[in-house]
Amino acid sequence: MYNKIFWRLPVVILITLQLSSILIHALSSGYFTYQKYNNSHDHHPLMVYLSEIGQTKVIEIFGKISGTDCGYGFFAPNVRSNGILIVEGAGKKTTPLFQTHEAQLRFDGFVGDLINDIIPEKASSNQDSLTTKLQDRYNQLLLKNITLSTLQEQGIECDNASLTYAALNVPSIEESQLLSNAEIEVIPMRKLTFRKEINK
Amino acid sequence: MKNNSFKAKYWLPFFRVTIAVFSIIHILSFSRDYALFFSGNSFIQADVMDANLRGVAINLFDIHLLLSGTTLAADYYLLSKLAIGVYVFVLFCLAVGLFTRLSTILALLLQVVLLDSIHSFKYGADYFNTILLFYAVWAPLGKHFSIDNHLNFSFRNQVESALQRLFPANIILRIMQIHICIVYGFSGIEKMTGPNWQSGESIWRAVHNDSGFIDFSFFNQFLGSSFFWALAWVTMLLEALYPIMININFTRKFWLIGTIGMHISIVLILGLFHFAAIMIIFNLVTYFFPYVKDKPSQRSISSKQTFISLSNTTL
Numbered sequence: 001m002y003n004k005i006f007w008r009l010p011v012v013i014l015i016t017l018q019l020s021s022i023l024i025h026a027l028s029s030g031y032f033t034y035q036k037y038n039n040s041h042d043h044h045p046l047m048v049y050l051s052e053i054g055q056t057k058v059i060e061i062f063g064k065i066s067g068t069d070c071g072y073g074f075f076a077p078n079v080r081s082n083g084i085l086i087v088e089g090a091g092k093k094t095t096p097l098f099q100t101h102e103a104q105l106r107f108d109g110f111v112g113d114l115i116n117d118i119i120p121e122k123a124s125s126n127q128d129s130l131t132t133k134l135q136d137r138y139n140q141l142l143l144k145n146i147t148l149s150t151l152q153e154q155g156i157e158c159d160n161a162s163l164t165y166a167a168l169n170v171p172s173i174e175e176s177q178l179l180s181n182a183e184i185e186v187i188p189m190r191k192l193t194f195r196k197e198i199n200k
Numbered sequence: 201m202k203n204n205s206f207k208a209k210y211w212l213p214f215f216r217v218t219i220a221v222f223s224i225i226h227i228l229s230f231s232r233d234y235a236l237f238f239s240g241n242s243f244i245q246a247d248v249m250d251a252n253l254r255g256v257a258i259n260l261f262d263i264h265l266l267l268s269g270t271t272l273a274a275d276y277y278l279l280s281k282l283a284i285g286v287y288v289f290v291l292f293c294l295a296v297g298l299f300t301r302l303s304t305i306l307a308l309l310l311q312v313v314l315l316d317s318i319h320s321f322k323y324g325a326d327y328f329n330t331i332l333l334f335y336a337v338w339a340p341l342g343k344h345f346s347i348d349n350h351l352n353f354s355f356r357n358q359v360e361s362a363l364q365r366l367f368p369a370n371i372i373l374r375i376m377q378i379h380i381c382i383v384y385g386f387s388g389i390e391k392m393t394g395p396n397w398q399s400g401e402s403i404w405r406a407v408h409n410d411s412g413f414i415d416f417s418f419f420n421q422f423l424g425s426s427f428f429w430a431l432a433w434v435t436m437l438l439e440a441l442y443p444i445m446i447n448i449n450f451t452r453k454f455w456l457i458g459t460i461g462m463h464i465s466i467v468l469i470l471g472l473f474h475f476a477a478i479m480i481i482f483n484l485v486t487y488f489f490p491y492v493k494d495k496p497s498q499r500s501i502s503s504k505q506t507f508i509s510l511s512n513t514t515l
Binding site (some may be wrong): 078176 | 232236242244247312316320327328338358367368371375377390391395399401411423424428442471
């Protein structure tokens with residue numbers, strides 16, 4: 001009997017860890033995405049607890065190695081707008097350019113994710129949590145990196161540069177029915193300016 | 201179908217070859233842009249990228265720091281290219297079934313390290329690549345149609361038979377089946393909570409996002425009809441009912457065809473080629489190849505007939 005338990009124990013541990021990690025991440029990711037979409041800050045204590053379990057070292061490391069540290073609500077609860085980054089320097093407007101479709105796809109995904117995190121200048125308030133503010137600062141640092149790399153890559157030398165972060169808004173079905181010539185609208189969400197030190 | 205009758209000789213080699221080939225194509229697909237992701241002049245500097253990680257995984261920047269004082273520490277891009285080269289090599293070993301278990305473990309670790317090094321640019325296909333490589337570690341992928349079968353190392357054989365006893369292929373397959381059911385179930389239910397999915401607006405948005413390979417402006421003629429609403433609900437029901445329908449023998453093939461069709465549509469509409477490919481592999485590994493039936497060979501039929509005639513004679 002002990003022999004049988006010995007041979008079955010590893011697979012039981014694997015099943016327990018794997019299914020716990022899948023369910024914890026899928027449930028908490030789905031729930032918090034839904035809450036964020038509905039702008040609700042009143043979280044259910046059970047889901048907060050579940051999310052805390054998901055952030056424990058064991059589950060986090062296991063999730064990273066097993067790939068289960070993600071949710072599965074692809075394009076849910078809404079297909080988001082694509083984003084675009086417009087870099088301006090020395091009177092020229094440009095955007096990061098890639099040679100491969102895959103690289104472009106990865107970059108577009110990153111820009112799309114920023115839409116969810118970015119705080120429009122006017123909307124930023126004291127109510128934002130420290131984590132949100134820190135994430136916003138970090139995003140600004142990422143955008144500064146991208147601006148500098150884009151200018152260097154395309155050989156544009158300048159003292160001042162700016163980066164406009166815009167959302168590409170697809171007109172709704174209703175708008176398209178009313179206006180036959182409704183087109184994708186570029187909605188600037190934030191503009192960051194950088195001085196010469198970016199070239200240092 | 202009973203657990204122990206899953207056709208390991210079909211799903212195991214298919215899983216091994218497809219996950220290895222997919223992973224090679226996936227990492228090499230943006231090789232011409234590596235400098236923008238992995239070099240010292242990348243879009244986001246490695247130290248900035250590293251700053252947002254919570255320190256639970258080792259990425260290339262950490263390895264770079266560990267190697268301080270060596271040539272590799274001086275050239276981050278060289279280190280990255282070396283890691284990618286080793287990754288492709290172990291994946292090739294996995295594809296042909298050479299030192300399969302070791303190759304799979306190394307492939308998984310390198311994939312996690314490489315993708316964590318550019319974690320801001322990770323997307324769904326990367327997560328599913330990790331998921332399938334993780335399962336590949338536990339499954340006896342070198343059991344059929346592999347070079348390992350022709351190598352007779354007694355130590356490797358002993359370790360392999362112990363691992364196969366500890367982690368039987370049928371149980372690994374069952375976990376994979378439960379996993380894919382959770383994936384689609386959650387995806388369908390989460391979509392159902394979105395008002396834009398309920399109204400069909402999400403499909404309209406997706407086809408107009410200008411990310412795919414085909415110009416879908418001809419879809420505009422369906423404006424005013426229930427076309428987008430119906431397409432959205434077909435997608436949501438296909439996903440939400442997947443855990444039930446895929447496990448019923450009669451509906452399995454219809455749901456597989458529908459799901460694979462949905463992923464091909466995602467390629468055309470959103471251009472997510474790699475994501476669709478890995479999901480199709482996941483579907484075929486879990487719910488197609490394990491259920492493939494052997495055609496009765498001529499020899500077995502004739503031996504059966506002989507048995508029947510012998511029985512008749514006895515009677």
